[in-house]
Structures are given as structure tokens and as C-alpha cells.
Amino acid sequence: MATARAQRVDIPRALLDGKKFTGFQYESAFELPVEDARGSTPEQWGRATFEHAPAVLRWFLRFGWTKVLGLRMGPKTPSPRHVLGWHISETDDRTMTLEGHSGIVATYNIVVVNDGHVIWVTFVRFNKGIARAVWGMAKPIHQMAVPYLLRRADRFRVTR
Numbered sequence: 001m002a003t004a005r006a007q008r009v010d011i012p013r014a015l016l017d018g019k020k021f022t023g024f025q026y027e028s029a030f031e032l033p034v035e036d037a038r039g040s041t042p043e044q045w046g047r048a049t050f051e052h053a054p055a056v057l058r059w060f061l062r063f064g065w066t067k068v069l070g071l072r073m074g075p076k077t078p079s080p081r082h083v084l085g086w087h088i089s090e091t092d093d094r095t096m097t098l099e100g101h102s103g104i105v106a107t108y109n110i111v112v113v114n115d116g117h118v119i120w121v122t123f124v125r126f127n128k129g130i131a132r133a134v135w136g137m138a139k140p141i142h143q144m145a146v147p148y149l150l151r152r153a154d155r156f157r158v159t160r
Contacts, residue, residue: 006032006147011121012112021108026124026135028143032150037118039159042096042111043088045118048157049111049149050084058084061145064138070102104131120150 009031015021040048053061058076062085065071073085081088086098086109098109104127112119122142126132 004033004151006030006120006150008147009119012119015110015112015121021110021123023125024123025126025132026139027122028146029119029121030147030150031117031119032147032154033117034154035116036159037113038115040113040157041091042094042113043083043091044158045113045153046083046086046088046096046098046109046111047078048153049120050086051078052153052156053084053149057145057149064141065100068134068138069100069105069107071100071105071107072102073100102127104128104134118150120146122146 009029011027011029066073074082074087076085083098086100089099090097094113096111100107106125108123110121124135
């Protein structure tokens, strides 16, 4: 059976109700329908999405994150507190938040796992004027990469 496509959706209301994820200049959410989505934790989904990407794509993404956006990343290799360099700042049975910061942007990727689907949410706050132009270059890559990687992750994720 073929994996469904990830589609752009509205940001989950639960994320917008708090104060943490407000005032961002970029917000996106992509949803992948998966019948047994809760068979994997949000962390397993996040690791499958980033750490099981093709090696060339992982290199390309890290290059963009560190050299273009200037994000201070953790180790490239798997680590209990990082997913492909992104710091795991929060995790529970339904969500995981990955953070990356630089002098020009603050970025958050939130993996939300519900019955029947996984949602990948991204928030970007521009800290300096140049950030809008830099994100303007990164945004099209982000909008192509996330749905592709999320769909691919369904094949490589670990189930509980």
C-alpha cells in the first residue's frame, strides 16, 4: 500500500492557544495521514524524518541550517538530546519540540502525533532584518523537504 502524501494544513489550535508559539513571521504545518501513527512516538517520527533522510539530503539540510540560517546545532550523530543536531526541548506522548537558534532566527519544529495522522509544524521568528531575505531563500526548500521527508519517514520509523 502506498504512503499518503503530506498536505499543508492549518496549525493545530492547541499550539496557538499558548503564548510560546505566537508572534512568528513564518508558520507552516504539514499533515501525513497514517493509520497507525501512534504506533511510534513523536521522537521516533522526528528521528525517522531527519536521521533517515538520504545522506546527501542530510548534508544539504545541515549545511543550510548552519551556514545559511546560522543555527547552532548539536551533534550530527544520534544523541539522546538531539535529532540531527536539533535540540529536543520538550517531549511527551503526543508532541516533541525541536529548537534551533541563531543570531538572526529562532526556529521550532514540532512533531504532533494523533490518531490517524502526524503533523509537522514549523515556526520561525526573525530576530534581525536580514532574516526575512535569508528565510526567503530557505522557505521553498523547507516547503518541499518537509512533506517529502515526512512521507519517507513512514517507511523508516520504529514502532513501539
